[in-house]
Amino acid sequence: MFRSLEYKVGLFILITSVLIVSAIGYVAYKKDVFSRVDTYTLASFSGEDLTEGMPVLLSGYKIGRVHALELGDDGRILIRIKILHRHAKWLRRDSVFIINKPLIGDPRIVLSTGKMSSPPLSTEAIKEVVVANDINTTIKKLEPVVERLNRITINIETLTANLVDPKGNVNQILRHTETLAERLARTDSLLDLALGNPDTVSAVQEALKNTEEITTEMTRILKTVDAMAVKSDEALYGKDGIFPSMRTLLVDLVGKLAKLDQFVIHVNNVGANVDASTKDLGVLRRDIDETISTINSLVKELDRKIPFRKEPRIKLP
């Protein structure tokens, strides 16, 4: 019943159409084909590198595209961009649109959002775009490098010219090397080659022999000095050497100094006691002075009362 030709064709068309339409619809939905878009207008003094469909990026994310390019009344290029409505909040009055022309890849418009507190950008407003040209920047950066490369090339050219020139330094060096090699082949030793005079060579050899003898003598002397040093070492650091004896002496001295230190403390104490005693002596002195003055007063009184005595004498304590 369901196997008629019409049924089969109908089923095929229905299923495949639904599949294709669903797939296209899904892609369209995901690609924001049905989403609301806002159109903004930018202005540029040059339409160079500007193309319809050019992406508008925010932090590297595509939020819109260039919809149309028109020539304005003032001669400027008007760039109509379509931004998805849900991304319109990023477009502020102080936002900056930069046409970025990378060294590799297609140019794009990059949105630099200003302060979020700034009022939203009106769709009626016309914003000026800023052009950032990576190629020119790179060329500027490369200029010193190119200059250096140029200098290097000139140097290489000079070197090459020198190399080619038969009278050039390099060729002269080569010729000298050749002569040197020839002479080396003729002579018995490098010394002979370097000095050229056989007598001088003999003298140098004699000097070398003398040097050898001197070295032997020096070695012998050094051995003697070394033996002496061993002995001195024994005298200084041996059991009965100078340094152990000095150490004993010093230990003894330290002990004595400790005792002396105690004695000094004792003397200090005595001094303090003497100081206190001195104060008492002052008081005693005052007492004695008072006693003497009292005795003087008494003698005077006695002299006054007993005038027969010519030479009154009182024995003081």
Added chain:
Amino acid sequence: MVTFIEGIGTRTLKLCRSAFETLFFTWQVILHLLDLKTYNKATQLVIITQLYFTAVQILPLFIYISALMGLFLMGIVLDSIKQMGMAGNLGNILMGFIFTEVCPFMTVLLLALRSGAALNTEVAVMKVSKELDALNVFRIDAFDYIVVPRILSGIISVVLLNGIFTLVLLASGALFSRMIFGLAFDAYIRILVVSADFSDLVILILKCATFGFFITLLPIRYGLTASNELSSIPIAVLTGMNNVFIAIVVIEVLSLILSSI
């Protein structure tokens, strides 16, 4: 020398005449396609029959070939992507090359080989056996009854079968993406959606429709060039199929140019 130049002239004129006749024939077909009077009961029945022969009857074999080709093609392509370290461009390669270029091309190739050749032979045989003259005698418009249903079914078949081919390859791609890149199905779909451009999908459908139009129109057109002799049938089929393959290449190139604009 004169004969040589004459030969060039004759060939050029023949080519121009043939091109002009093809264009005129195309124009007539378009007019009939857009004319609602064309779609009478008889034509509708022929359309359904042609759809059955062109799309439904081939379906099991088509799905089998698609699956086989999908497994080989996607396996090789995804493995090559991994070998070349181009995993970052997976979506662009699949959408820009496999689904928008390879799928329609393979679909149209399969249909041209099967239905194109069959149509060409059928029309040539009808011409030789004077069936078309008989239709004229009965005042039945051959365009409405023979040409339009076949071309329309060709357009619909290529568009729909391309959808099936693409779905099979998508499934193969999902399988191999999981095996080679460990990519989950949702991530795979997301990558494809990000890389897909809606305008490219519209161009793809238009391209498929154009393919369908020409792989049925050209065999019919060249089938009609057969004379009254049976020996003219293979010549008509040969010429028709040659032109079909040329048309496929031309449409492919034009669609590439259109996509790059």
